[in-house]
Amino acid sequence: MAGIAFPIVENPHAWYEFPFIPGLEENAKIIFFHVPTAWLTVVAFLVSTVYSFKYLRKKNLDDDAKAYSSAQLGMVFCVLATVTGAVWAKFAWGSFWSWDPRQTSIFALLLIYGALFALRSSIESEDKRATLSAVYSLIAFVTVPFFIFIMPRIMKGLHPGSADDTNAGPVVNFKMNSSMLLIFFLSLIGFTILYFWMWRLSYKSIIYRDKLDKKLIRG
């Protein structure tokens, strides 16, 4: 790599520079998985809510399929974010779980996703299921700002950006060098693309399955 790059770039050694974030040391590398999964948990929930809203306006069952598959993916990313966060917390803060405001909010999101699936599985009728789960996800969505924006700023916490944080602000802007930032944003973009690709596959398969079922019933 350096051999190829050497003639072109002035200082190829800068590519290898990968300093530790002070206070986190080698643990910091998990940030490239933890932050994108947490970000996608919220994005998936947002997409799910947007399509729930669309369903309530147009009553098109395809929108419900999109909302549902996005919620499914959101649940997967939510579990991943919780697990990677807990592992990181064990090494950085000493315990797997300490009810830091952000841990509380990801736990609440996990509960919201769980409740949504419990609600969906309890209703037989297609239209009713779509309507009620859309309404529930909209109600749940308005509580999200409380968890994400208000709680961490009022309660004392361990994550960057908490009320008693003296380092001022997220790690991303202040303590990463350029090669770390590059990998961080590549990972963020990569995970986001992965999410949209999986979401497309998932909702298309749901829509096709429903169409096939209707065809089989009609004969």
Added chain:
Amino acid sequence: MKSKSYSLFLKDYHSELRTRYAINSLAMFIIVAISIIMFAVGQEKVSESLTGGLFWVVIFFTAMSGLSRAFVSEEERGTALTLQLLSAPSTVFSGKLIFNIILVFCMNTIIALLYSALFETFIIRNFSLFILSFVLGNLGLAISSTIIAAIIAKAGAKGTLYPVLSFPILLPLILTSVQLTLFALDGTSIEQAKYELAIVVSYDVIMLTVSYLLFDFIWKD
């Protein structure tokens, strides 16, 4: 519209007085829940911060045991369709909301009285802050549990699903209310608790608006 929702409330009130189902089961539930806590505590001396939390544990579970009645009873008796024909969705929601607010206030007043009688450490040092947070917390609890009750009534499984759906929605309210109750027990001034009070007020306003906007979709089949 105001008089219509009031007459809807009167209807619920009279049918409740006839059977006294919600009142009786709620009263018994409060006694059962508090006695379980008393047995679990035993001879231990409960710290002040723990009683504040336990106070909201009892409130949450009592609310979950009784507040879904408002809509579930309409579906059980098969009167939901008649109600749909007779009045606008927002009227129905207002009527049910008034009923649940009164139920929540009665229930939580009893719980607060029992707590201050039974737990030595449950001493309210800042009474006005306690009343303020109590009223705001009760309103939020009534609003959220009424709209979730409407969803539950339309869904199949009624019993176990109710606390599952309500808990994540109520979590911001409960967390802040526990904090406010602790402040009231500590004797913190209202000025120092203004952020927490602002959160509860905004929660109440947001949930009320969203409930009125979304109730139409739940109510119309």
